[in-house]
Amino acid sequence: MPEQTSILDLKDVGYRWPGRASFGLTIPQFTLAPAETVLLLGESGSGKSTLLSLICGTITADAGRVRVAGTDIAALSAGKRDRFRAEHIGLIFQQFNLLPFARVIDNILLPLRFAPQRRARVPAPQEEAQNLCADLGLPPELINAKAGTLSVGQQQRVAAARALIGAPPLIVADEPTSSLDAATQATFLHLLFTQARAHGTTLLMVSHDARLAEHFDRVVQMSDITQPHLAAA
Numbered sequence: 001m002p003e004q005t006s007i008l009d010l011k012d013v014g015y016r017w018p019g020r021a022s023f024g025l026t027i028p029q030f031t032l033a034p035a036e037t038v039l040l041l042g043e044s045g046s047g048k049s050t051l052l053s054l055i056c057g058t059i060t061a062d063a064g065r066v067r068v069a070g071t072d073i074a075a076l077s078a079g080k081r082d083r084f085r086a087e088h089i090g091l092i093f094q095q096f097n098l099l100p101f102a103r104v105i106d107n108i109l110l111p112l113r114f115a116p117q118r119r120a121r122v123p124a125p126q127e128e129a130q131n132l133c134a135d136l137g138l139p140p141e142l143i144n145a146k147a148g149t150l151s152v153g154q155q156q157r158v159a160a161a162r163a164l165i166g167a168p169p170l171i172v173a174d175e176p177t178s179s180l181d182a183a184t185q186a187t188f189l190h191l192l193f194t195q196a197r198a199h200g201t202t203l204l205m206v207s208h209d210a211r212l213a214e215h216f217d218r219v220v221q222m223s224d225i226t227q228p229h230l231a232a233a
């Protein structure tokens with residue numbers, strides 16, 4: 001896949017957690033194409049969370065490069081990385097990280113407050129939030145409900161709407177289906193994929209559950225993209 005067409009491009013990336021010489025991550029190459037849906041599988045301790053942190057710019061690699069939408073995020077200052085992440089990456093966390101006392105609509109619109117380019121792609125933010133809720137199967141009366149009063153499945157869909165609004169080029173989802181039964185998982189993934197493809201968004205989902213593989217364009221094992229890390233003597 002040509003580099004210029006990649007939404008995500010990692011090359012010769014190396015990282016070691018400070019003070020933890022026994023754990024590090026080495027990734028020779030990993031790329032994602034526009035509008036691709038990829039499931040990244042790995043057991044606990046395999047480095048999935050570290051990889052997500054590198055992609056999102058919350059930590060920076062000791063070596064190599066991490067490009068998101070053509071930008072080497074390690075070349076940005078910490079503040080610029082935060083703004084870049086808000087503009088270009090929609091995040092769905094395992095615990096959803098909603099503001100429990102804020103309304104559903106306020107949670108969905110929150111990323112637009114920190115991302116003017118993403119905000120500019122949404123001419124009518126409240127209408128777009130309502131449309132996303134409807135597309136994700138949320139009843140219209142929940143738009144003004146406090147997020148903390150929703151069921152787990154409903155909170156999950158609000159988190160997806162928050163990630164999707166403004167059509168960021170990359171969505172990163174960290175174990176978002178781990179607390180759901182198989183039927184609810186399948187429904188949620190179908191809705192998420194439908195919305196991502198409608199906006200041409202690339203989706204990277206991290207999980208340890210290989211049963212999700214059939215839903216994705218491509219499945220990648222952490223062991224296939226990493227090299228063994230040798231602790232310093």
